[in-house]
Amino acid sequence: MKTIKYTEADKKKNPHGVDTRLLYDSEHAQAIHLTLQPGQSLKKHITSVDVYFYVLEGEGVVEIGDEEKTVTRDTLIDSPKDIPHNWHNRSDKPLRVLINKVPKPTKGPKIL
DSSP: OOOOOGGGSOBOOOTTOSEEEEEEEOSSOEEEEEEEOTTOBOOOEEOSSEEEEEEEESEEEEEETTEEEEEETTOEEEEOTTOOEEEEOOSSSOEEEEEEEESOOSSOOEEO
């Protein structure tokens, strides 16, 4: 059995300049831990695979296509492939999100 704590995973460079850590990486899927500090946002981007997000801690604003919604802990958000999306932390506390990409992407996101 393999286990990993996000605090022990290496930080991954990304075009957004935020704290991301690769937790799971197989030929079929990826799981990434994202932390947005107060005031941080992702750049709007498109992924070539389906993504679902699970909010672990905090409150954030997620944009998918033309929709924007404030979400909190224990919420799952579906983000279909090829739809622009991003995240904002407009709160005063860290936002932690588990990102799951299925299937594993073969190319990086397209920043808009």
